[in-house]
Amino acid sequence: MLSNITIGQYFPGTSFIHRLDPRTKILLTVMLIVCIFVSKGFMGFALIALFMLFCAKLSRISLKFIIRGLKPIAFIVSFTFILNLFLGAGTDVIWEWGVLSITKQGVRNAVYMAVRLVLLVTGTQLLTLTTSPIALTDGLERLFSPFKKIGFPAHELAMMMSIALRFIPTLIEETEKITKAQKARGADFESGNLLKRAKAMLPLLIPLFVGSFRRADDLAMAMEARCYRGGNGRTKMNPLTFAKIDLIAAGVFTALFAAIIVLNIFGIF
Amino acid sequence: MPIQVEHLTHVYAPGTPFETKALDDINLTIEDGEFVGLIGHTGSGKSTLIQHLNAIMKPTSGRVLVDGEDISQGVKKSDIRKKVGLVFQYPEYQLFEETVEKDVAFGPKNLGLSEDEIAVRVKEALEMAGLEEEQWKKSPFELSGGQKRRAAIAGVLAMKPKTLILDEPAAGLDPKGRSEMRRMIRSIRASGATILMVSHSMDDVARMCERIIVMNHGKIALDGRPDEVFSEGEKLHEMHLGLPAAAVLRDRLNTRGFQIPANVYTIEQLKEEILKALKKE
Ligand SMILES: Nc1ncnc2c1ncn2[C@@H]1O[C@H](COP(=O)(O)OP(=O)(O)OP(=O)(O)O)[C@@H](O)[C@H]1O
Ligand SMILES: [Mg+2]
Numbered sequence: 001m002l003s004n005i006t007i008g009q010y011f012p013g014t015s016f017i018h019r020l021d022p023r024t025k026i027l028l029t030v031m032l033i034v035c036i037f038v039s040k041g042f043m044g045f046a047l048i049a050l051f052m053l054f055c056a057k058l059s060r061i062s063l064k065f066i067i068r069g070l071k072p073i074a075f076i077v078s079f080t081f082i083l084n085l086f087l088g089a090g091t092d093v094i095w096e097w098g099v100l101s102i103t104k105q106g107v108r109n110a111v112y113m114a115v116r117l118v119l120l121v122t123g124t125q126l127l128t129l130t131t132s133p134i135a136l137t138d139g140l141e142r143l144f145s146p147f148k149k150i151g152f153p154a155h156e157l158a159m160m161m162s163i164a165l166r167f168i169p170t171l172i173e174e175t176e177k178i179t180k181a182q183k184a185r186g187a188d189f190e191s192g193n194l195l196k197r198a199k200a201m202l203p204l205l206i207p208l209f210v211g212s213f214r215r216a217d218d219l220a221m222a223m224e225a226r227c228y229r230g231g232n233g234r235t236k237m238n239p240l241t242f243a244k245i246d247l248i249a250a251g252v253f254t255a256l257f258a259a260i261i262v263l264n265i266f267g268i269f
Numbered sequence: 270m271p272i273q274v275e276h277l278t279h280v281y282a283p284g285t286p287f288e289t290k291a292l293d294d295i296n297l298t299i300e301d302g303e304f305v306g307l308i309g310h311t312g313s314g315k316s317t318l319i320q321h322l323n324a325i326m327k328p329t330s331g332r333v334l335v336d337g338e339d340i341s342q343g344v345k346k347s348d349i350r351k352k353v354g355l356v357f358q359y360p361e362y363q364l365f366e367e368t369v370e371k372d373v374a375f376g377p378k379n380l381g382l383s384e385d386e387i388a389v390r391v392k393e394a395l396e397m398a399g400l401e402e403e404q405w406k407k408s409p410f411e412l413s414g415g416q417k418r419r420a421a422i423a424g425v426l427a428m429k430p431k432t433l434i435l436d437e438p439a440a441g442l443d444p445k446g447r448s449e450m451r452r453m454i455r456s457i458r459a460s461g462a463t464i465l466m467v468s469h470s471m472d473d474v475a476r477m478c479e480r481i482i483v484m485n486h487g488k489i490a491l492d493g494r495p496d497e498v499f500s501e502g503e504k505l506h507e508m509h510l511g512l513p514a515a516a517v518l519r520d521r522l523n524t525r526g527f528q529i530p531a532n533v534y535t536i537e538q539l540k541e542e543i544l545k546a547l548k549k550e
Contacts, residue, residue, distance in 0.1 A: 181363040186375075211362060
């Protein structure tokens with residue numbers, strides 16, 4: 001079912017992580033991503049994984065939920081793993097069959113890439129699961145607002161993003177509803193070859209498109225009726241403010257970053 | 270053959286913080302030829318229940334029998350959909366074909382019927398839905414709201430289900446649209462189909478149905494003839510439900526000294542009772 005997709009889904013709560021300023025969370029997630037790519041060996045990855053586990057515990061989001069969010073990327077991870085496994089450079093050949101060969105470096109590369117991908121998605125998931133889409137775009141808008149001076153449309157982009165995010169659940173719901181309605185009329189979305197299945201999607205896609213246009217129209221009208229005219233001079237109901245917990249979080253993340261660098265410098269893999 | 274619901278329970282999103290028990294141990298039989306109204310407060314589980322009756326949704330536990338067969342076990346889905354037609358809320362959003370006719374033909378086509386048979390059924394369904402012939406060749410997106418709704422219902426009628434389930438067929442229609450919808454449902458009824466209608470309008474249910482089922486928090490709270498259900502004003506009020514206008518007037522008159530029996534709930538009956546009371550004076 002579509003409702004099983006957890007990527008990008010917000011999980012309401014009041015934990016330490018939930019209460020952090022969205023800007024802090026965005027910046028620290030970027031830092032975490034840098035950590036993942038800077039890290040050269042298993043010690044680093046283990047440290048990051050442990051740290052994420054700690055964050056997940058702190059946010060009181062069940063691990064089951066986070067792992068479920070990894071399912072959609074299972075294919076990409078396996079694909080990258082296999083590709084790296086066979087395309088790995090290096091000379092220490094472990095296994096050979098015709099043109100295909102696996103080297104020691106290849107294995108290591110493949111495992112690293114897979115681990116990196118999983119950590120990457122888990123890290124960003126921690127961000128989206130603990131931050132409401134509105135807070136997220138609010139944070140992004142504020143982070144990018146200094147670039148407004150050079151003509152960067154920070155507000156417009158943030159508005160577009162929050163509208164898009166806002167409508168993902170609606171679209172999913174609508175898709176489910178229309179699927180059910182067409183199924184009640186005997187539509188069959190599950191059997192037949194690829195062409196037949198693609199054709200069977202039409203009774204679903206056309207109402208979905210028509211509905212999206214209608215909704216976009218309604219929304220534009222509603223925004224205009226409420227005098228929306230872009231971001232200039234617009235104030236916030238809940239202005240973002242940094243607090244002590246943001247400082248604490250930044251401190252902890254800096255420590256992690258430093259630890260990764262130290263591991264790298266001393267060559268502890 | 271009836272539709273039997275046995276110990277039906279449905280839980281949405283189990284194992285997440287969004288977990289909701291929408292249906293809780295429902296037991297129910299709908300006999301052939303009945304016209305049943307299903308009412309209940311928003312979120313009481315009406316839509317969830319009816320989606321189980323033609324296997325669009327799977328029970329978390331319990332079972333649904335149609336013609337004595339458990340529909341979640343190995344019965345061909347198209348066979349059930351042929352027997353039990355389901356019209357969702359705001360069905361006009363499912364229209365997709367170039368013309369009204371083609372859209373109505375979608376259901377029968379999926380049943381694998383012959384071209385001739387499909388043409389006959391489309392014509393019958395559109396006539397029953399009260400759409401005039403000049404509209405049959407139009408794009409469904411050019412029709413008015415009420416016409417779209419009826420075209421969508423025709424799409425289900427064309428499958429000739431023995432039982433027709435309607436989820437709030439009159440929601441969002443103007444008074445004229447509502448009365449046209451009532452007329453349409455009556456003519457479907459006259460063709461011999463069993464009907465289950467979800468509605469928020471007590472007046473519509475009172476005027477049309479022979480049996481009323483009231484749902485509350487995923488359970489069946491009341492089930493009986495309209496006069497039985499609408500004499501339970503207090504219970505209904507506790508479930509955030511109202512009474513038909515005539516029953517409201519009945520209760521108000523009774524507080525002013527009238528003694529109209531509690532099982533009066535239609536305008537016609539009420540008129541008789543008031544005249545009787547006035548004559549006595
Ligand atoms: N797809 C879903 N996922 C999770 N919960 C749902 C879903 N659909 C319905 N629910 C919940 O199940 C309960 C019953 O919903 P249902 O739609 O059956 O109510 P209803 O009686 O049809 O209400 P209404 O009169 O508003 O149409 C509600 O609490 C609702 O929030
Ligand atoms: Mg409903």
